[in-house]
Amino acid sequence: MMEKSAPTQETRSIEIFIKPEQRRSYFNLPFTMPENVDSFTLAYHYDRSSTSDSEGGFTDSRRVNTIDLGLIAPDGSQAGASGSDKSEISIGPTSATPGYNAVPLEAGEWQIMVGAYKIASEGVRVTYDLTFTFKQPRWLRGDFHTHTIASDGVLTAGELGIHALRHGLDFLAITDHNQFVSAAQLPQIPGLTLIQGVEWTHYEGHANFLGVDRPYNEPFPTSTPAETLSRFTSARQRGALIVINHPFDEGSGFNFDFHTLPFDCLEIWNGPMRESNLQAVGMWRSLQAAGQKIPIVGGSDYHRDNLFQILGGPTTCVYSSSASAADILSALREGHAYLVYAPAGPSLEFKAGDAMMGDSVAWSPGVEMQIALDGLQPGDRVNLVTGNGSQSLLIAPSTGSFLTTAFMTAPGFAYIEVQRVFLPGIPPLIALISNPIYFD
Numbered sequence: 446m447m448e449k450s451a452p453t454q455e456t457r458s459i460e461i462f463i464k465p466e467q468r469r470s471y472f473n474l475p476f477t478m479p480e481n482v483d484s485f486t487l488a489y490h491y492d493r494s495s496t497s498d499s500e501g502g503f504t505d506s507r508r509v510n511t512i513d514l515g516l517i518a519p520d521g522s523q524a525g526a527s528g529s530d531k532s533e534i535s536i537g538p539t540s541a542t543p544g545y546n547a548v549p550l551e552a553g554e555w556q557i558m559v560g561a562y563k564i565a566s567e568g569v570r571v572t573y574d575l576t577f578t579f580k581q582p583r584w585l586r587g588d589f590h591t592h593t594i595a596s597d598g599v600l601t602a603g604e605l606g607i608h609a610l611r612h613g614l615d616f617l618a619i620t621d622h623n624q625f626v627s628a629a630q631l632p633q634i635p636g637l638t639l640i641q642g643v644e645w646t647h648y649e650g651h652a653n654f655l656g657v658d659r660p661y662n663e664p665f666p667t668s669t670p671a672e673t674l675s676r677f678t679s680a681r682q683r684g685a686l687i688v689i690n691h692p693f694d695e696g697s698g699f700n701f702d703f704h705t706l707p708f709d710c711l712e713i714w715n716g717p718m719r720e721s722n723l724q725a726v727g728m729w730r731s732l733q734a735a736g737q738k739i740p741i742v743g744g745s746d747y748h749r750d751n752l753f754q755i756l757g758g759p760t761t762c763v764y765s766s767s768a769s770a771a772d773i774l775s776a777l778r779e780g781h782a783y784l785v786y787a788p789a790g791p792s793l794e795f796k797a798g799d800a801m802m803g804d805s806v807a808w809s810p811g812v813e814m815q816i817a818l819d820g821l822q823p824g825d826r827v828n829l830v831t832g833n834g835s836q837s838l839l840i841a842p843s844t845g846s847f848l849t850t851a852f853m854t855a856p857g858f859a860y861i862e863v864q865r866v867f868l869p870g871i872p873p874l875i876a877l878i879s880n881p882i883y884f885d
């Protein structure tokens with residue numbers, strides 16, 4: 446059901462000749478990192494020793510070559526160095542060869558650092574093979590709202606990260622109460638993207654500021670609407686993605702007038718599905734009906750394991766062009782996302798032609814939508830929700846995947862909701878909810 450194709454690659458070779466006079470010198474070889482590179486591999490090879498002069502286990506030191514390797518980023522900083530220890534290194538947004546930083550690969554002029562430590566008397570030819578693997582849009586699953594020991598959680602960010610990987614998540618935002626964490630402070634965990642964030646936590650409301658190290662300079666407390674606005678405005682100017690958290694939470698709902706504050710997303714699903722979340726869904730739906738295209742986000746608000754709180758409960762699924770924090774957040778901002786009750790919850794493709802959830806398309810009478818679902822259980826009810834109400838598309842007769850179509854009869858929004866009976870005798874609960882496609 447999911448569209449999968451092999452990621453595209455481009456390879457390039459750089460060959461140099463190092464003269465004996467260059468022995469014990471350093472120099473750089475510039476190369477261009479193309480746009481949209483997800484991961485980069487650099488291999489190099491050269492004649493490490495001349496076997497003709499090796500006799501009786503003795504190698505003539507004048508004929509031994511040792512070339513050191515390093516990499517310099519476009520801003521001139523050292524992206525890594527490995528001496529002559531490794532003949533191949535790789536860098537990507539969530540993992541890198543030890544000695545190199547896992548970073549998103551910025552397009553521009555990078556440089557190979559060449560250390561000509563030992564050079565044979567006849568010189569040496571060195572070949573560098575560069576492999577660029579381009580970004581490939583894909584669905585990633587994660588949790589945008591978690592707490593560590595830096596506030597009132599019980600795990601460190603590293604422990605939380607391992608926990609997330611075990612739950613099958615691809616990314617995790619760290620959002621401690623009024624505590625900043627910088628990207629550099631977060632541990633590197635191969636296969637997991639950690640996103641820096643803070644939950645601005647005030648008696649009158651909570652908001653997550655995601656993806657920047659320091660969204661504002663002042664202490665967190667505010668006493669006037671102008672001061673509150675200034676925290677949000679600063680976060681917005683510094684590029685944070687702003688989420689209004691759990692607006693109807695029993696103890697810490699959002700009492701500020703959010704119409705007066707800049708924000709990007711609404712957390713309509715915080716922890717287990719319950720009345721306060723249903724109220725948030727209701728409010729979001731009336732905002733949609735009023736023509737406000739506000740993307741949704743979910744977060745477990747994880748502090749520790751208990752009966753009602755699990756990491757990835759709910760999970761937000763984003764259609765991201767790479768595993769970098771920036772791409773994950775931009776997918777969320779564009780509404781290319783849906784929420785499921787747990788990491789292993791069902792999956793959804795929801796399209797109208799080339800447009801996907803979060804996108805706007807021109808309305809024409811009877812425009813068709815394609816809905817593909819996987820991981821359904823018998824009895825799951827799939828609904829299409831529009832400004833005119835909710836329409837049942839199918840009730841899953843068995844486990845598995847289903848394809849269906851629906852038609853838009855009037856302009857407006859349309860999103861998908863899956864209702865599931867989790868326990869016999871208990872009314873059905875939302876198992877999946879998507880962002881809308883907008884028909885303008």
Ligand SMILES: [Zn+2]
Nearest residue numbers: 644651690697
């Ligand atoms: Zn909160």
Ligand SMILES: [Zn+2]
Nearest residue numbers: 590592644746
């Ligand atoms: Zn929280």
